[in-house]
Amino acid sequence: MLQxxxxxxxxxxxxxxxxxxxxxxxxxxxxxxxxxxxxxxxxELLQKTTSNVIETKNLTKFYGKIKGIENLTFSVKKGEIFxxxxxxGAGKTTTIRTLLGYLKPTSGEAYILDKNISNxxxxxxRDVGYIPGDLNLYGHLTGSQFLDYFASLRNTEMVxxxxxxxxxxxxxxxxxKGYSKGMKQKxxxxxxxxxxxxxxxxxxxxxxxxPLLQQKFYDFLNxxxxxxxxxxxxxxxxxxxxKICDRIxxxxxxxxxxxxxxxxxxxxxxxxxxxxxxxxxxxFNGPENLKIKDGWIEFVTNDDIDYWIKMLSKYTILDLExxxxxxxDIFIHYYEGQT
Amino acid sequence: xxxVFRFKIAIQMIKxxxxxxxxxxxxxMIMAVGYAGMFPAFEEAIxxxxxxxxxxxxxxxPHADKMHTYVGFLTLELYTIFWxxxxxxxxxxxxxxxxxxxxxxxxxDLLMSNPVSRKQIVIxxxxxxxxxxxxxxxxxxxxVMGITAALNESLDFGNLFLVHIISIPYFLAVLSLGILISxxxxxxxKSSIILILILVGMFxxxxxxxxxxxxxxxxxxxxxxxxxxxxxxxxxEVDLVGISLFVAVTIICLVVSMIYFEHRDITIS
Numbered sequence: 001m002l003q004x005x006x007x008x009x010x011x012x013x014x015x016x017x018x019x020x021x022x023x024x025x026x027x028x029x030x031x032x033x034x035x036x037x038x039x040x041x042x043x044e045l046l047q048k049t050t051s052n053v054i055e056t057k058n059l060t061k062f063y064g065k066i067k068g069i070e071n072l073t074f075s076v077k078k079g080e081i082f083x084x085x086x087x088x089g090a091g092k093t094t095t096i097r098t099l100l101g102y103l104k105p106t107s108g109e110a111y112i113l114d115k116n117i118s119n120x121x122x123x124x125x126r127d128v129g130y131i132p133g134d135l136n137l138y139g140h141l142t143g144s145q146f147l148d149y150f151a152s153l154r155n156t157e158m159v160x161x162x163x164x165x166x167x168x169x170x171x172x173x174x175x176x177k178g179y180s181k182g183m184k185q186k187x188x189x190x191x192x193x194x195x196x197x198x199x200x201x202x203x204x205x206x207x208x209x210x211p212l213l214q215q216k217f218y219d220f221l222n223x224x225x226x227x228x229x230x231x232x233x234x235x236x237x238x239x240x241x242x243k244i245c246d247r248i249x250x251x252x253x254x255x256x257x258x259x260x261x262x263x264x265x266x267x268x269x270x271x272x273x274x275x276x277x278x279x280x281x282x283x284f285n286g287p288e289n290l291k292i293k294d295g296w297i298e299f300v301t302n303d304d305i306d307y308w309i310k311m312l313s314k315y316t317i318l319d320l321e322x323x324x325x326x327x328x329d330i331f332i333h334y335y336e337g338q339t
Numbered sequence: 340x341x342x343v344f345r346f347k348i349a350i351q352m353i354k355x356x357x358x359x360x361x362x363x364x365x366x367x368m369i370m371a372v373g374y375a376g377m378f379p380a381f382e383e384a385i386x387x388x389x390x391x392x393x394x395x396x397x398x399x400x401p402h403a404d405k406m407h408t409y410v411g412f413l414t415l416e417l418y419t420i421f422w423x424x425x426x427x428x429x430x431x432x433x434x435x436x437x438x439x440x441x442x443x444x445x446x447x448d449l450l451m452s453n454p455v456s457r458k459q460i461v462i463x464x465x466x467x468x469x470x471x472x473x474x475x476x477x478x479x480x481x482x483v484m485g486i487t488a489a490l491n492e493s494l495d496f497g498n499l500f501l502v503h504i505i506s507i508p509y510f511l512a513v514l515s516l517g518i519l520i521s522x523x524x525x526x527x528x529k530s531s532i533i534l535i536l537i538l539v540g541m542f543x544x545x546x547x548x549x550x551x552x553x554x555x556x557x558x559x560x561x562x563x564x565x566x567x568x569x570x571x572x573x574x575x576e577v578d579l580v581g582i583s584l585f586v587a588v589t590i591i592c593l594v595v596s597m598i599y600f601e602h603r604d605i606t607i608s
Contacts, residue, residue, distance in 0.1 A: 063606070102451065102605040122456045130452035134607055136445035140355065152347045153453035191449070 002040050003057070005073055005259060010034040012334075014256055016057075016073050051077045053199055053230045054099070058108035061098045068094035069254040071108065076199075076232055076247075081225055083245030083262075084234040085331065091254040092234040093133050096203050100130055113198065126156070129192035133203030133234070137184055139177035143170050147191060154195050161194040167216055181208040189217065193224070200224070201232045206240060218244050242327040250334050257334050265330055270302040272323045278316035285311070348450075348460060352467025356433065360471040363429060367421070367475055368482035374417045375486040378409055385412075399546035402569040409492040413483070414569040418502070422479070423563045424542050427513045428535050430472055434517025435534040436527035437464040438600070443527050445607050458597045465518050465593060472510050476503050498575045502568055505577065508585035509566050513538070515592035522600040538562075562588075 006015050011032040019025040019040045026037045054076035061068040069091040076082040086092050097103050099110055101121035110117045112124045138146055151158050165172075168186035176184065185208040192200050206214045221231055221244055235241050241248060242262065250258040258265065274296050277284060281292045286308075290299040301308055305322065312320070385407040397403035400419055405411030438460065441447040450460070480503040487494045517534050524530035541561040548558030558564040565581030 063604075097448075097605075097607075100452070102448065104602070104604055122454050125452060125454040128452075130448070132445070132448040132452075134445055134448075137449065138446055149347070149351055150449075150453060152345070153450075153455060155345065155454075188449075192452075 004038060004040065005075075006036075006038060007259065008032060008034055009036075012258065014073065014259060052111075053078045054082075054110070054112050054232060056099070056108065056110040059095070059098060059105055059110050060107045061094055061103055062106045067254045068103070069098065069251070072251070072256050073108075074249050074256060074259050076230060078230055079225060079228045080246040081221060081231045081233060081244050083241035083248040084232065084251065085236065085238070085241060085248055085327075086234075086251035087236055090251045092236075092251060093203055094254070095251065096130075096133075096201055096232075096234060100125075100128070100201065126154075127198040129195070129197040129200040131188045131192045131200070131202040131205045133207075135184060135188045137176045137179075137187060140175065142175050143172040143179075143187055146176060146187065147172075147194065150191050151194065156195050158194045160196045161190070164190045164193055164220075167220060168213070182210060182213065185209055186213070193220075196229070199230045199232065203234050204236070205233065206235070206237065214240065238327040238331055248327075250331065252334065258330075262327070266324050266327075270300050270325070271305065272298065272300055272321075272325060272329070273305075273308060274298050274319075274321040274323070275312060275317060276319040277312075278318055284315060346463055346466060348455065348463035349467035352437070352464060353470050356468075356471050359433070360474050363426075363471075364475045364478040367426065367479045370421055371417060371479055371482040372486045374421075375409075375413060375483060375490065375492075377416075378412050378492070379490060381412075382407065382409075399550050401545075401549060401563075401567065405569060405573075408573075409487075409494060410573045411569060413494075414572060417483075418568040418572075419563070422506070423509070423566065423568070424538065426475065427510065427538050427562075430468065430475075430510060431513045431517040431534045431538055432531045433471075434465075434468055434514045435520045435524075435530040437468065437518065438521040439525055439530040440527040442525045442605060442607075447605055448607065451605070457601045461518060461522060461593065461597045461600050464521075465514060468514050469511070472514065473507075476506055476510070479503070494572070495575065498572050501575060501577065502571050505566065505571065505582060508582050508589065509562065512562060512585040512588040512592070515589040515596070519592040519596045519599075522596045522603070525606075 001018050002021060004017050004019075006017065006027070007013070008015060008029040008031065011029060011034070013029055013031040015027060015029060017025050017027055017038060019038075021040050024037055024039045026035070028035050052075040056072050056074055059072040060070050072091075072095060084092055084095065094103065098105055099112065099117060101117055101124075105118070113127055115124050117124065138149075141149065147158075147161070151161075168189055170179070170183050170186050170190070176187070179187065185205070189205060192202070206217060209217060218240070221233075224231065233241070233245060245262055247261050248258070248265070249256055260268075275284075276296055281295060281297050284290075284297055286297060286299050287301065290297060292298070389404075389407045395403075397406065397415070400415050402411055402414055406415045438447075441450060451457070480499060483494075483499060484496060487496075487499075516537065520530045520534050520537075521527075524533060542563060544557045545561035545563050548555050548561070548564070562585070565578060565584050567576070567578060567581075570576040570578070
């Protein structure tokens with residue numbers, strides 16, 4: 001049986017379907033009743049077994065009656081940087097801590113490197129590094145004592161340690177108690193990557209890093225990506241996700257509301273056209289979603305830029321901007337559009 | 340599975356506590372020398388006072404009627420209070436905060452990001468406390484031997500050795516109880532205080548059972564009821580039931596701790 005996640009083109013609901021290779025599956029969106037179909041190919045069977053390093057199926061975590069996350073289904077492919085977006089309290093940390101076995105899922109399941117997290121979590125951690133969001137280190141140890149301790153617990157070769165210490169220099173001989181927030185964060189990064197794990201899961205890893213260090217960190221992540229390492233990255237800083245992530249998942253109130261290629265997501269939402277004309281803005285016969293703000297005409301268009309440019313040519317244009325949606329716009333779209 | 344037996348967490352525990360170990364050991368050695376050293380000065384005074392009224396006022400301690408002898412004095416002043424209660428509180432305090440401090444301080448997230456199982460954390464935290472206890476235990480034994488020889492009092496060193504050997508299962512039971520509380524209660528102060536309350540409670544129960552014969556049965560809920568230091572020190576009588584009980588408590592506490600810790604959520608607030 002193969003699984004595939006699709007987004008309903010109408011209401012953006014995420015639908016998970018199952019089928020055999022080559023099978024054509026008819027789908028009805030449970031939310032808005034839009035109908036469609038999907039054909040499984042044999043090629044996807046190959047892709048599935050080789051490329052997904054993290055997979056969740058309806059992963060759900062309730063704290064008693066309080067919802068943490070509900071029915072999260074997504075996958076992270078080998079060698080990609082996956083951005084996990086959502087505002088504070090949306091369930092990012094709950095997702096990460098459930099994936100890593102700190103919290104027991106209420107229902108659903110998850111696999112990391114094809115191993116079930118409920119049964120093989122210790123084994124999984126040999127290949128997975130982790131930077132907690134609320135990073136707390138052993139204050140009574142010095143930086144090097146801490147790294148030695150963790151290296152002894154990993155019991156493998158710390159192949160990246162020297163390199164990491166060059167990029168993220170920390171005062172190794174000083175007690176961690178005396179570290180600044182940025183130094184602690186650097187040490188958190190070092191311990192997660194020092195044995196060059198196949199996957200690193202990070203919960204808002206750039207908080208506390210200055211812009212210069214953030215850039216060094218992004219460069220480092222890109223180098224890791226080139227080596228085929230996978231990174232799962234939660235953030236609420238959209239610009240950084242835009243800069244480094246290949247795919248994103250957006251979580252809202254514990255539910256996944258989008259799961260997409262960053263570029264595809266932007267493409268799908270179309271372009272924002274802003275134009276200033278000499279004539280009265282009200283005279284312009286634009287589409288329904290048109291807004292007028294400070295004399296600027298603003299509207300969103302999908303794939304008919306040509307049509308609108310030709311329309312605009314009938315007016316005297318003072319200024320014109322055609323922009324892609326930024327991730328921020330997308331984010332706001334998902335948060336405002338679906339409440 | 341070879342990683343399990345490398346005991347790196349236990350070794351880190353020992354490293355974290357070496358200073359405390361030395362301080363507690365010195366404290367108890369000084370205490371042993373001090374109390375035993377007082378005996379010659381008090382001996383005659385106690386013998387003079389040793390009528391039934393006097394020792395009945397002490398009868399919440401086991402073997403209060405023997406306090407005019409060196410062994411009785413040691414049992415009462417040193418072992419019953421300082422050894423079985425105060426040291427148990429000190430070591431139990433450390434055990435009860437061993438895991439809760441990592442949860443409260445949120446370092447548990449990083450610790451568990453390593454390939455270590457939760458069961459392994461429980462066992463290694465327990466194992467990591469044993470060397471600390473052994474150093475205190477035999478340090479104290481040497482101090483008692485030293486002062487006894489210096490005072491030229493009569494004490495069977497073989498029996499003294501037995502006391503410190505049987506102290507091992509007694510304190511393992513205390514440590515495992517501390518570990519159990521530590522995996523259940525997330526705040527280290529709370530977990531430590533609960534353990535102290537249990538230890539003091541057990542001590543009070545035992546005292547109650549000694550003063551009021553009607554409440555004799557209460558003593559069976561107390562650890563110290565099963566560890567008669569006077570009988571051991573004077574007569575060399577080993578309470579096998581007591582030892583089996585301490586071993587059983589240790590095993591039960593550790594198994595329950597492992598099962599509970601394995602299945603609980605590690606929440607950070």
